[in-house]
Every structure is written in structure tokens, then in C-alpha cells.
Amino acid sequence: MGLVDAASVIEALEAFEPRYLPWLDRRDTLALLRDSALPRPNSEAWKYTDPVPFFDPQDDVSDRGEPNAIPVTPSHTVGFESDSVRTLVTTYINQAVDQRRYPLAAISYLKVDCGVVIHVEPGDETERIEIGELDGQFQRVLVIVEAKARLELIETTTGSNRIVECFVAPGAKLRHRRLQPPGTGVDYNLVAINIAENGSYSLSQYSTGARLRRNDISVNILGAGAEAELTGAWQLNEALHLDNQISVNHMFAGGTSRQHFRGNVDDRAKSIFNGRIYIAPNAQQTNATLTNRNLVVSSEAEVYTKPELEIYANDVVCSHGATVGQLDTDALFYFQSRGIGEADARAILIRGFLNEVVSHADGRTLLGIET
Amino acid sequence: MNLLEISDLAASVGSQPILRGIDLNVCAGEVHAIMGPNGSGKSTLANVIAGREDYQIDRGRIALEGQEITTLSPEERAHRGLFLAFQYPIEIPGVSNMEFLKAAVDSHARASGDAEITAVDFMQMARSAAEQLGLNPEFLKRGVNEGFSGGEKKRNEILQMLMLKPKVSILDETDSGLDIDALRIVANGISEFTNPTNAVVLVTHYQRLLDHIEPDFVHVIANGSIVRSGDHSLALELEEKGYSWLEND
Numbered sequence: 001m002g003l004v005d006a007a008s009v010i011e012a013l014e015a016f017e018p019r020y021l022p023w024l025d026r027r028d029t030l031a032l033l034r035d036s037a038l039p040r041p042n043s044e045a046w047k048y049t050d051p052v053p054f055f056d057p058q059d060d061v062s063d064r065g066e067p068n069a070i071p072v073t074p075s076h077t078v079g080f081e082s083d084s085v086r087t088l089v090t091t092y093i094n095q096a097v098d099q100r101r102y103p104l105a106a107i108s109y110l111k112v113d114c115g116v117v118i119h120v121e122p123g124d125e126t127e128r129i130e131i132g133e134l135d136g137q138f139q140r141v142l143v144i145v146e147a148k149a150r151l152e153l154i155e156t157t158t159g160s161n162r163i164v165e166c167f168v169a170p171g172a173k174l175r176h177r178r179l180q181p182p183g184t185g186v187d188y189n190l191v192a193i194n195i196a197e198n199g200s201y202s203l204s205q206y207s208t209g210a211r212l213r214r215n216d217i218s219v220n221i222l223g224a225g226a227e228a229e230l231t232g233a234w235q236l237n238e239a240l241h242l243d244n245q246i247s248v249n250h251m252f253a254g255g256t257s258r259q260h261f262r263g264n265v266d267d268r269a270k271s272i273f274n275g276r277i278y279i280a281p282n283a284q285q286t287n288a289t290l291t292n293r294n295l296v297v298s299s300e301a302e303v304y305t306k307p308e309l310e311i312y313a314n315d316v317v318c319s320h321g322a323t324v325g326q327l328d329t330d331a332l333f334y335f336q337s338r339g340i341g342e343a344d345a346r347a348i349l350i351r352g353f354l355n356e357v358v359s360h361a362d363g364r365t366l367l368g369i370e371t
Numbered sequence: 372m373n374l375l376e377i378s379d380l381a382a383s384v385g386s387q388p389i390l391r392g393i394d395l396n397v398c399a400g401e402v403h404a405i406m407g408p409n410g411s412g413k414s415t416l417a418n419v420i421a422g423r424e425d426y427q428i429d430r431g432r433i434a435l436e437g438q439e440i441t442t443l444s445p446e447e448r449a450h451r452g453l454f455l456a457f458q459y460p461i462e463i464p465g466v467s468n469m470e471f472l473k474a475a476v477d478s479h480a481r482a483s484g485d486a487e488i489t490a491v492d493f494m495q496m497a498r499s500a501a502e503q504l505g506l507n508p509e510f511l512k513r514g515v516n517e518g519f520s521g522g523e524k525k526r527n528e529i530l531q532m533l534m535l536k537p538k539v540s541i542l543d544e545t546d547s548g549l550d551i552d553a554l555r556i557v558a559n560g561i562s563e564f565t566n567p568t569n570a571v572v573l574v575t576h577y578q579r580l581l582d583h584i585e586p587d588f589v590h591v592i593a594n595g596s597i598v599r600s601g602d603h604s605l606a607l608e609l610e611e612k613g614y615s616w617l618e619n620d
Contacts, residue, residue: 329424334461337421338475338531339449339482348474352465352514 004038004055013110020113020136023086029099029106036100048272048304049243053186053212054104085117092142096165096192101247102216105163105190108138115140118153122146122169130154137161145172145199154362158183158210164191168199170223176203179366182240183210190216197223197252205232206363209240209269219248221255221283232261233354235367236269236301243272248290250283253313259290262357264350265301276308277318284313290320295353297327297346372399373437374452374570375420375539380431381595382419388429389415391595397539400567404581404606405574407592408614413574414458416592417543421455422448435539450482452538456528456545458574463515468527471515472497472534479535500533503563505556521548529560540564541572546580558583578610591617 010033018026039051099106114136120126129151131141139162145151148171155164156179168174178191187210195201207215219228234242248257257277265271275290294303307320327349335345351369358364375397382390389412397403407413419426420433422445433441440448463471477487488496498508504526516524525545532540542561546554562584565571573580581589581603589605590597591614598617599605609617 328461331461331463333423333445334457334463335471335474336445337423337449337455337457338471338535339446339478340474341446341478342444344474344478348466348470349463352463355465 002052003041004052006038009038009055009107010034013107016111018111021089021115024089024093024109024112026110029094029109032099033103033106033110036103038103045245045274048270048302049212049214049241054188054214055107056186085119088117088119088144089142092144092165092167093140094165096167096194096218096220097163097190098192098218102190102192102218104161104188104214105192105216108140108161108163108188108190111138112136112140113138115142117142118144118151120145120149120151120172122149124149126151128152128154130156132156133159134162139163141165143167143174143176145169145174147171149173151175153177155179156181157189159187160185161188162190164189166191166193166201168193168195168201168226170196171198172196173200174202176201177360177362178203178205179362180205180207180213180215181366182208183213185211187213188216189214190218192218192220193228194220194222195226195228195255198225199223200227200229202229203231204359204363205230206358206366207232207234207242207244208366209234209236209242209271211239212241212243214243215245217244217246219246219257221248221250221252221257221286223252224254226252226255228255228257230257230259230261231357231359233357233363233367234263234271235266235350235354236263236271237266238269239267240269242270245272245274245276247276247278248288249278249280250286250288250313250316251280253282253284253286255283256287257289259292260357261292262294262354263292263303264295264297264354265303266298268298268300270302271304273303273305273322274308275306275320275322276310277320279309279311279313279316279318281312284315286313286316286318288316288318292322293353294322294324295327295350296324297350373397374399374435375572376432376434376437377420378432380416380419380433381429382415382426383429384415384426389426389595390419392431393592393595393597395590395597397570397572399538399570400565401570401587402565402584403570403572404586404589405572405592406576406578406589406606406609409576411592411614412595413576413592414543415595417455417458417541417572417574420448420541421445421453446478447482449535449537450479454532454535454537454540456525456532456540456542458543458547460516460519460524460528462517462519464517466515467512468515469497469511472511472531475531476534496534497530500530503533504530504560505553506530522550522553525549526553526557526560529557533560533564536569538569539572540569541574543574544576545573546575546577554580555583578606581606593617 141164377395380393
């Protein structure tokens with residue numbers, strides 16, 4: 001692995017003239033990037049995924065024209081350029097993203113070339129909004145669910161760079177379903193969520209991999225009674241690569257987080273999972289759980305999984321577990337003894353393993369689970 | 372006609388011999404009971420017949436309807452009409468009982484070149500089998516054996532047998548874990564299933580199942596070989612005297 005050439009990355013960013021959202025204040029982000037270290041190969045956060053390709057100038061967008069209009073279904077989904085959302089954008093953007101921790105998100109902010117804002121008014125109950133592919137390289141999605149409002153967001157992305165920021169106001173509920181079909185390139189994704197008191201956020205993420213795919217998820221629990229439930233399943237084959245880095249940050253007392261992630265890894269695929277739970281000194285009465293179970297069905301597949309707990313409060317309930325296993329030979333024999341051939345038995349057992357965390361039809365279809 | 376013929380069968384796990392020369396002939400229409408103390412080799416025999424890979428066959432042959440099956444995979448043996456009811460049925464969360472049963476039934480249809488049964492017919496068949504065994508048809512939607520009581524697991528094994536209609540069924544301690552009522556229901560299910568064209572081998576520790584299903588032959592295994600064969604009265608004698616008098620022979 002080579003090194004990221006920080007000087008030339010910064011130089012290019014300084015020279016970059018944004019044509020999309022030129023009015024965004026980019027100075028602080030640039031200053032921050034100048035000051036902070038860019039990801040280094042073999043550093044803890046980039047131990048198993050080479051960061052260098054994420055900085056390739058493959059995605060030069062300086063000659064892009066004006067952004068295309070965003071496909072708008074519900075009335076409150078609008079493109080970033082609309083004047084009516086300018087205030088929302090300036091108020092919320094980067095409020096859930098720790099740019100120092102996620103420099104790729106900072107770069108993505110500087111180069112943003114398409115976006116969508118979803119704003120659900122207080123008390124509004126929106127059934128469902130779907131976001132598909134956006135027409136741009138550096139995609140930004142802002143989701144603001146105001147107090148006691150509800151939203152079900154369904155997102156499909158194979159895009160190479162997408163930052164999703166969600167704001168769940170007091171008593172609001174956001175259900176987020178996220179599908180990531182296989183990709184061929186180098187993908188960077190960050191989902192950053194702020195949850196206020198009694199707010200509830202649930203993520204069901206179903207993924208395959210890409211040549212390199214990094215999924216960062218950052219959840220900030222910011223009020224009593226705030227809840228986050230993160231569920232993810234992935235299925236990787238051939239040489240697909242998926243690196244999930246989750247950080248759930250309990251910044252306030254009385255929050256709850258539950259994380260259940262399961263992966264199936266075949267052929268020469270590579271799966272990385274790092275699940276961090278951070279509990280701040282004042283975040284007493286926190287209840288946080290994390291599990292990651294992996295099924296490895298090929299001797300050449302690679303799985304790296306690590307729970308990471310940082311607990312600074314003394315009155316909390318926190319549990320974690322990670323396993324890497326193979327198909328149960330007793331279960332295989334059970335199937336075979338009923339006439340089910342080994343290949344079919346394996347496929348059914350793998351689907352069953354993922355099935356326990358896959359809760360909706362789109363995810364089941366993506367992961368090849370019969371409904 | 373001989374459905375199952377076992378001659379001079381010896382098998383081991385690692386370097387540990389378990390079966391030391393078993394001979395057994397099972398004809399169509401017969402019910403056999405294989406009894407014996409713990410560790411005598413009863414379950415090993417059942418598993419070796421079904422083709423479990425953990426055991427190595429050292430010598431001897433197993434034939435189903437005159438054809439050698441020792442080189443066949445477990446699924447091929449199943450397709451030829453062999454069925455093993457597990458002593459400890461496996462729990463498989465995430466796979467519904469229905470999906471499992473349908474995959475099993477479909478695999479048999481494919482192997483014999485028949486058309487796959489329609490979903491409607493399959494449901495009807497599964498529900499009626501479940502009812503026959505006193506199982507709430509809702510349980511078909513649950514994960515395979517997931518959270519089932521011991522008795523439900525054993526009934527589920529018999530349900531699978533009723534659906535797959537094997538020629539030779541080997542029931543490994545199907546009576547263990549059953550209360551008196553469940554034992555009667557399961558025994559009735561087995562009795563109703565037996566007919567002049569199939570055969571059942573009951574592997575059991577106790578005589579109590581044999582009160583409900585009268586065996587034509589009773590065999591006693593000790594130290595990996597059959598030390599005594601007889602009719603039902605042998606089982607009654609064992610119940611009274613225990614196994615030690617045979618082992619000490």
C-alpha cells in the first residue's frame with residue numbers, strides 16, 4: 001500500500017472551483033483538512049482497506065455542468081439548489097458529521113455535485129420516500145425529521161460517494177432502509193445520524209460489496225430516551241470487498257442502541273467490521289448492545305471483525321459479541337438425509353443465517369432470500 | 372423381499388472401532404427394534420446406514436433393495452427410500468419448517484423424475500400430516516425445530532417421514548423426550564404409516580414404544596455387534612432383567 005499524497009490532495013481541493021452550491025462555506029473544512037492527517041494505510045481505521053484508491057483523481061468533476069434536477073416524488077423532497085432549502089442546508093449540513101474523524105466526508109463536502117433534502121414538518125407522518133441513484137459523483141442527502149414526525153426512507157445506492165446526514169428531532173421516528181447492490185468501483189459511504197431525546201432511528205442495511213467499498217456509520221445519541229437500532233446483513237462473493245465501520249456515540253444519559261450485523265463471505269471476498277460503542281462520562285443509564293456474526297464458506301475468504309468499547313460512565317449496560325463460523329456440518333447432514341443436495345443445503349442454510357436479520361422484501365431480494 | 376440388508380458391517384470413528392460386524396436383514400412389511408445399552412453402537416448403526424461422514428466403514432456392506440449404498444451420498448440414499456429420524460433433531464433458525472419440507476419433497480420428485488408438487492397440494496399434505504401428529508399447523512411457519520420442545524422435535528421427525536414416504540425408516544430414539552400422550556400419538560403415526568411395502572427399524576432404549584408398535588423382530592446390540600435376536604418377548608425380558616445379563620454372556 002502506498003501513502004495518500006496529502007499535499008497534492010489539499011492542493012487540488014484548494015484549486016477546486018465549485019459550480020454546485022457555490023455559496024456553501026467551505027473554508028472551515030479546508031482548514032481542517034490542512035491540519036488533520038489523511039487516512040494512512042495500516043492505521044487502525046484503515047487496517048484492511050487501502051485508503052489510497054479513495055483519493056484517486058478518477059472523479060474530477062470540475063467540468064461538470066449544472067447539476068441535474070433531483071427526481072422529486074413527495075412535495076417536501078427538493079434539490080439542494082432550491083432557495084427554499086438554502087436555510088435548511090446551511091443550518092444542518094455537517095452538524096452530524098465529525099469531519100476530523102471522517103476526512104473522506106469532508107472532501108466529499110467540498111466537492112459535492114448533487115444532493116437532495118428531505119424535510120418532514122413537525123408532527124407530519126410521511127409514509128415513505130424513496131431515493132435511488134443521484135446524478136452526480138459526490139452525493140449529499142440531508143434528512144430532517146422534525147419533532148414527533150415520522151418517515152420511512154428507502155435508499156438504494158451503488159454510487160461511488162454518498163454522505164447521508166439524518167436529524168431525528170425530539171419524539172421523531174426515522175426508519176431507514178438501505179440497499180447496496182454490488183458495485184465495480186471504489187465506493188465511500190457515510191451515514192451520520194443525530195438523535196434527539198425520545199427520537200428513534202432504525203437502519204436496515206443490506207449490502208454486497210464493490211472493488212473497494214467503505215461504509216462508515218456514525219450515530220450520535222443526544223437525548224434521554226433516544227433509540228438507535230442498526231441492523232445490517234451482507235453477502236459477499238468473488239473478490240468483493242466491504243468494510244463496515246460503525247460508531248455509536250452515547251453523548252447523553254438514558255439512551256439505547258442495539259446493533260445486529262451478519263455477513264456471509266464466500267470465494268475470495270473480504271469483509272471487515274468494526275463496531276464501536278462510545279459512552280461519554282455523563283451518558284449514564286445507557287443500554288448498548290452489539291453483535292456481529294459471520295459465516296465464512298470459503299477457505300480463501302477473509303473476515304475481520306472487532307467490537308470496540310469506550311465506556312466512561314459507570315452505570316451502563318453494555319454487551320457485545322462477534323463470531324466467525326462455518327456452516328454447521330450437523331445441519332448439512334440433516335438436510336442431506338432428507339434428500340436435499342449439498343449445494344442446495346448450503347444455499348438454504350446461508351439464506352437462513354441472513355434471514356434472521358433481514359426484515360424486508362427488498363433486502364431479501366438483494367441477498368437472494370426467498371420471501 | 373429384503374429391503375435392507377446389512378452384512379458384516381464394521382465402522383469406526385477415528386481409530387476407535389464402534390461396530391464390529393453387524394448382520395441385519397429387514398424385509399418389506401416388517402418392524403424391527405434395535406435395543407441395547409448406552410454406547411453399544413445403536414445410534415452409530417443408524418447414522419452409518421444414513422451415510423453420515425463422521426464414521427468410517429471398515430468392512431461389510433449395506434444394500435437397499437439389493438443395491439449397495441455405502442458409496443452413495445446421504446441425499447442419494449434418501450432418494451432411494453432411506454430415512455433417518457434423528458435422535459437430536461437440529462435447530463435451524465431462519466429456515467422455516469415449510470421451506471425445509473418443500474425442499475426435501477421437491478428433491479425427491481426431481482430425483483425420481485416426477486413433477487414438483489404444487490404449493491397448494493404441498494400445503495394440504497403438510498397440514499394434514501401436522502394434524503395427524505397433533506401439531507398446530509402454525510408450527511410449519513416456524514424455524515426448523517427452533518424453540519420446539521423435545522416432543523415437538525420428535526413429532527416433526529415423524530412428520531417428515533410421513534411427507535417423504537420412505538421405504539426404510541430408521542427411527543433413532545424417537546420415543547425419548549415424549550410424554551405418554553405424545554408417545555401414543557407418535558406411535559399411532561408410525562403404525563398407520565407402516566404397510567406391506569415399507570419397513571421400520573426402531574432404535575430404542577426402552578420397551579415402552581414397543582407396547583404401541585409391536586415389532587416383528589427385536590435385536591440387541593452390545594459392544595458393536597448383535598448379541599441376541601428374537602421376537603417381542605425379548606424386549607419384555609430386557610425390560611425385566613436389564614442389559615447386563617446379555618453383556619456378560
